[in-house]
Amino acid sequence: MDLLAQLLVNGLVNGSHYALLGLSFGLIFGPTRITHFAHGPLATLAAYVGWWAAQRGVPLELALLAGIGSGALIGILCYQYLYEPFERSGSPALVILIGSLGLYIVVENFIGAVFGTDTKVLPNPPSQVFLIGPVVITQVQAMQVFALISSAIALGLFLGKTRFGRAVLAMNDNIEMARVVGIDTDRIALLVFALGSAIAACAALLILMRDGASSHMGFNLVFMGFVAVVVGGIGSLRGAIAGGYALGLVESLGMWKIPSEWQSSIAFVVLFLVLLFRPQGLFAGRQ
C-alpha cells in the first residue's frame, strides 16, 4: 500500500507537469492551429536564461522570472519572424510544420553549441523533502503542482473575464468568424504565443530545479504537451489538463505491476488508444 500511495503521488506530480505542458501547447495550438514543435527547445532556451542569470548571482526568484519573461519574448519573436510570414504568404500547414521542425533542430543544437552539452544545475536549488506518512514529496514537486494550479486558475480568469481572453476563446472556436467580427487575430496569436511560451518556460525551469537542464530536454517538453492536448481534446484547455493528469497517473500507477521499462511506451500506448477509440479526445473541443 505504501508503494501504491507513493506511485499515486508521483502520478499526480508528473500529471501536473504534463498538464502544464499541455496547457502551454494547447493555448498556442487551439487558437492558431500551429503545431509548434519548436515549443520544447524554446522553453529549454528560456530555462537556460534562468540558469545563466542564477549562475551570475541573481537571486533565484528573479532568475526564474527572467526565464519566464524570456520565454514569453522568445514566443513572440518566434511567431512574428517565423510563423506570421508563412501565414501571410498563404503557406499550407505542412510547410509551417516543417518550419517548426527546422527551428526545433536549430535551437536544440544552438543551445548545445553555445552553452555546452553538460547538464546545467542551479547553484542552490530548493531541496526540502516532505514526508506525508510513508509518502515522499520534494519541494520542487510541490512547486510543480502549485504551478499547474495557479496557472490554470489565472488562465481561467483571464480567458473568462477579460476582453483579450474572450478573443482567444473566440479564435479557439472559429478563427474565420473571429476575424469577421473584427478580432485582430495576429495580435491575439502574439498574445497566446507569449502566454503559452511563458507557461512552458515555467515547466522547463521546474525541471531545471528538479533534475538539471540539458540541451535535448525539449523533446519531452513538446511531446508530452502534444500528447496531453490530443488525449484531452484539441481546442479544450480543460481537456489538456485532464489529458496531462491521465498520462501522469497511467504512467505511474501502470508501473505498479508492469515492468518499469515500459514506462516510456505508456504515453504512446495511451495516445494510440485515444486516437483509436476517441479520436476527438476525452473532452471533445474544436474538431
Added chain:
Amino acid sequence: MKKRRTVIASGIALIVGLVALEAQSQSQNPKTHKIGAILAMSGGASWYGTVMSQGIQQAVAEINARGGVNGMPLEAVIEDHKSGNAQEAVSAMNRLMSIHGVKMVMTSFTAPTQAIAPLADQNKVFLINGGGVSNSLVGVSKYIVHNRSLAADLGRGAALQAKALGAKKIAAIQWKNDAGDSIVKVVHPAWEKSGGSIAAVEAVPQGISNMDTQIAKIKASNPDAIMLWMFNPEVGLALKRIREFGMKQPVIGVEYTGNDAKVAGTHGEGYYFLNDYFQATADYPWSMSFAKGYEERYKAKPEFYAANYYEGVYVLAELIKRVAAKGGTVDGDTMRAALQANPKFDSVYGGQMNFQENGVASKKVGLFQVKDGQNQFIKYIDLN
C-alpha cells in the same frame, strides 16, 4: 529551362567527380595519417562526444607539435552517430572510408560499434573503442580492440563491494540497453549463486529524465544495497532521487563523471563506484601533463573518457610507426599484427596497459567513494 537543368546537373556531376578524385588522391598520396572517430557529437549523449573529441584533438595536436608520425601529421576526422544511432554510425563509417580513406577509426557506444563492425571487417579498418561498455563488443570485429574496462567487469567489481559491505539483498536500476543488460546477465546470476538475492530490478531507458516510479519500487523492495547499472547522466539523477526518497542504503555503481556529480550535488556523498583508475598523479608524469594540457585547452578537468581517447590516439600512432617500420601500409590486418606482436602500450593512467587476446586492455580498476564532494580512491579491485 531544360538548358538550366542540364547546367545544374553538370555542375553537380563535376563537383562529385572532383570530390571523388580528391579522395582517391588522398588515399594514394596521403598528406596526413587520418584517424576517423565516430562519436556522440549531438543528441542526448553529446557530453560524451565532447569530452572524447577533446581528448582526441589534444593528442593529435601534441603528436603533430613533435613532428607527427614518421614526419607526417595526424588528422582527426570526427563524425557523429547522434548519441547512439546505429544507422547514423554506418553512414558516418561509409563517409570516413569513401571520402576520407581512413583505415583506423575510434568508435564509441555499443550499438554504433556493433553496426560498423561488419564494414570494418569488409574494408580492413582497425577499430579502437574507448567508450562502449557492453561485453557484446568483445570480438564484434576481428580488428577491434578496447582500451576501457567493459561494463560487466565493472559490475562484478561493484558486486564484490556490495558483498564487502555485508549486503545480502540487492536491488538494481539498470539502463535498458545492451550496456545495462550485459551487467545484469553476468552479475545477477553470480550474486545469487554466491547466496545473495535480488530484491528488485528496475529498468530505465537511456536519456530518461523522470525515474520516480523506478525509485519508488526500489524503495518498496527494501534492499541492503542499491546497484546502479547505468551511466552518465542518469547516475547523478538516480543518486539524487534515491536520497530524496529517504533511502539510506549504500549505493554502488559503475560510473561517476563530473556531470553526474553536478546533478547529484550533495546527494552523491558516500556513493561507491568502480572506474578505470584515471587520476592525474605526480607518480605518473604523463597523466599530469595530459591533465594540465587538457585544463589549459578546455578549462575543465579531464574525465577518464577523455583520457581513453587521448591515449587511444597514441596507441594508433605507435601502431602506425610499427607498421611503417616493417615496410607495410596501414590497414586492419597490419595494425592488428603489429598490436599482437607487442600488446603492451604506455597508458596515460600510469605504467603500461596490456591488450589481452580478446582485445580488451587490462587496466587498473579502482574502487572510489565520494567523500566531501571528492572522488576518493579506496583500493584496486582484482577482477581475476
